[in-house]
Amino acid sequence: MNPTMPRVDLRSDTVTRPTDAMRHAIANAPVGDDVYGDDPTVNALQERAAALFGKEAALFVPSGTMANQIAIRTHTQPGDEIVVESSAHIFLYEGGGFAALSGVSARCVPGEGGLLNAQKVREAIRPPDPTSHYPQTRLVCLENTANRAGGVVYDLDRTAAIAAVAKEHGLALHLDGARVFNAAVAMKASLADVAEPFDSISCCLSKGLGCPVGSLLVGSRAFINRAHRFRKMFGGGMRQAGLLAAAGIHALEHHIERLADDHARAKHMAAQVGAMSGASVQLDTVQTNMAYIDVSPSGHTAAEVCQGLAERGVLANAVSTSHLRIVTHIDVDDADVGVALAAFAELVG
Ligand SMILES: Cc1ncc(COP(=O)(O)O)c(C=O)c1O
Structure with a gap:
């Protein structure tokens, strides 16, 4: 060229490249060692994200892939099974991490136009198994927006119906929300409404929000406390990460609408x-x-x-x-x- x-x-x-205003926020961020929990900017970002999504706590991680993989590891035990749409990022584009890092199998369900629905999820759940033959279904993962389906949106009704099936079967529900900000804006819904049915949500600051690096995992305090351990295990603890978190705070303030x-x-x-x-x-x-x-x-x-x-x-x-x-x-x-x-x-x- x-x-x-x-x-x-x-x-x-x-x-995307950081805007001048974002670079200014990065340059002026107060920082500390986040592995000690000492970085005020990371702490502020995590608190802000938890509040935005209406959950108790959040964890800053380097990538959307790591956020998803930590979520799977936190929700499951080796030998469990997760339910995902066949073209889901978690299944196709994360290097088989669910198998390698969590020891789980994936039940892949082709969606209608790339989206799961309650009936398809119900059919994918393994039945009660006194003979111990089957893997145990433990987790359902949705992706909103659904990338390979064209960036299409799970509306609130579809998600609520799937969440009801997951709850009926005692399953956890995780959202790969790499582009959940796009989904919320497209639906004119609050992030808290989009997040409400989910036990955990990953979201990416480094996509539509224009940050150079960074994703967040959001959920209950107990979930995030456990996830913190797996972030360490997966090598995702960062030190003066406030430089990156400052970009995230700037983006949450200025780049969603x-x-x-x-x-x-x-x-x-x-x-x-x-x-x-x-x-x-x-x-x-x-x-x-x-x-x-x-x-x-x-x-x-x-x-x-x-x-x-x-x-x-x-x-x-x-x-x-x-x-x-x-x-x-x-x-x-x-x-x-x-x-x-x-x-x-x-x-x-
Ligand atoms: C739907 C979806 N989930 C997760 C990810 C992973 O994000 P990262 O590239 O930060 O690991 C992507 C990346 O494009 C994505 O499109």
Whole structure:
């Protein structure tokens, strides 16, 4: 790519760079040794996150993957089974961590359009087993927004119905909320309402919220106390982590409501590209900051179209032969959308 060319990076919302205001917050953060519990900025972030989600406590961790894996380890024992949707990040993209770190098996359930429902969860739960043949179902994990389903949202009713089934069977319910902020903004719901049915929630500061590093695990005080031990075991204890936590506090204060702009830009781009003769988009799945675009009508593979986009300064990810994904975020403005649409028009218009 020509270095003077504009660069519009639509590969993921993980590619964001801290704003000047965020860098200022980082530079001025009071810090201490968080392994001793001495970092005031980490403590403040954890308290703020717990309050936002309406839970008792939160734990700052380096990544969303670690937050999910600590949650699974805290809820389960080796030999247990977890229920997940077949394309869930926990199942597909965390290196088999659930098996390696927690010794559990995963019952994968294909969702309807990538979303689980109460009936599917009920059918996936192992029956009472006096013969001790079966693994014991212990945990149900949902993902909101559901990434591979297109960034679609579990609404409050669907989640409540699944939570009722989990409760009836004595199972814990965990939310992979890497993009729970997008979900809440899309539903115009509070984070506390979204979190209410869950025993634990992971959320990422380093995606739509634009932080360089960091995720949080949120739950009851007893759960987080146990999770703290597994964070240590998994190597996630950090020292003067207040530098990172300061970015998180800044993002929770300033970067949640603006996610609506990302959603509007994703919808606009999806509608425009979907109307081009060489592409199609299932617009009802474009609910937050992503769009999956089928470029097969153009006669090109998604990899070829991504290559053509890159030559025009626009980065997107091919996710299959036919589909590519675009993701909007804080570093994509209206001018960038114009650049991207012009590039798409040349390639699939
Ligand atoms: C749905 C979902 N969960 C978890 C993660 C893991 O986050 P991290 O990259 O911080 O480990 C991701 C990352 O993209 C994700 O999309």
